[in-house]
Amino acid sequence: MAEKRPYILVTNDDGIGIKGLRLLIESAKKFGDVLVVAPDSAQSAKSHSITQALPIRINKITENDNYAEYSVSGTPVDCVKLALYEISPGRKPDLVLAGINHGSNTSASVLYSGTMAAAIEGAMHDIKSVGFSVDNHSIEADFEDAVPYVEKIIAELIEKDLPEGVCLNVNFPDVTEVKIKGIKTVKAANGVWGEKFVKANDPHKRNFVWITGTLTNKEEGKPDNDIYLVEHGYATVTPIKLEFNYLPFLNELSEWDFNIS
């Protein structure tokens, strides 16, 4: 008896037409039936936001037995929710693949990334999920050299199991500049994004500011984290699980006095 083909949801945050997504779709097709639901415009840094105050438009691009593709006027998390609850409610994906993101998502970047939010949303729905990112922000960049690793990771993910709520965060060095030295399973760096705001005027002489930032590695110099390894030419795989609790502090906090009267 033939095994059922995996059903694979592919999305990203850079948008439906972007090269990184197109590469990931081609890889996904080698492993199973593919549903693409991706934003119709750039949704970088949209984190886990959902489109609540506005309606969402769904545009069917292609649909046949083994492949369907939709663009939507929403965020990456909207895309995952639409796929699960509206576009394909009768067939739950076996995998959620997000990316390949133009720009790395190491360390604290996970929290801002729309691509990683899509993977986390998949994991919250008990689907094996992974986000792929390359340390090059140009939407013109060609990430072909990352593909053999992407496909090896998909193959492993199909074979093996992740713990409840856990997804994978995969980061590649800038493959347009360096040859990947290898791939390592490693923890995320303890990092924080600090910002600079660039001031300017619009044509009507009104002031505005534009956000720019730098990710600081609080573990600077230590080699066992994703920021360090990506900077040094390695691909990294990091397990992620977002929890809404910090249980180690619960007992101590319960001794604080919050009672009025």
Add this chain to the structure above:
Amino acid sequence: MAEKRPYILVTNDDGIGIKGLRLLIESAKKFGDVLVVAPDSAQSAKSHSITQALPIRINKITENDNYAEYSVSGTPVDCVKLALYEISPGRKPDLVLAGINHGSNTSASVLYSGTMAAAIEGAMHDIKSVGFSVDNHSIEADFEDAVPYVEKIIAELIEKDLPEGVCLNVNFPDVTEVKIKGIKTVKAANGVWGEKFVKANDPHKRNFVWITGTLTNKEEGKPDNDIYLVEHGYATVTPIKLEFNYLPFLNELSEWDFNIS
């Protein structure tokens, strides 16, 4: 020698003019000098998103020695970053207070909430931070009955220390309908938001969908979690820490084979 007055940053995701924020500002003023930086429009469900693709406008509303108020055309996390890096870079806040949010932020709602994202952003910058929410979504609702608890929590937070990266998530029952029975320190429920998409047509007969959802408590019936307690008339305090790692799985994952060739 007089102690230095605490410097308190206040923000929200419902917007600068909303009643819940106005209550929180009045409470904050009793404890220290206050800087308000809040979105100029509703930013619910914006999670940790930042405004990267567009410029941000900053509108100074009031500024004197003990009180300043700004609205910005961005998200709650933009507000915190603007306060720290642009509006008041010379004086780091001692506290970040977010809310009072119109709508509860128990369990998995933390991940979608702009209000809780602001508190988490504060904690990432080593500032004692707390988000306050009431289980009533109406922006007309009056949360006056929550104020004595809000002020008690602020007082405790000024006196005591939180572990690195930890902030507090405070939820109240619908204080417009019920009298608060008490306040409990408790873990967040293990919950997940499932969605329904409402279909409609615009005046041009084009289809759209609108997201609606329901938070399901996977621990239904158990009393030791925030969803249960808020539903039963209690205020809850939950410690939150977002991490970008799931270390318990790191060793097992390192035995997967990601090598190519």
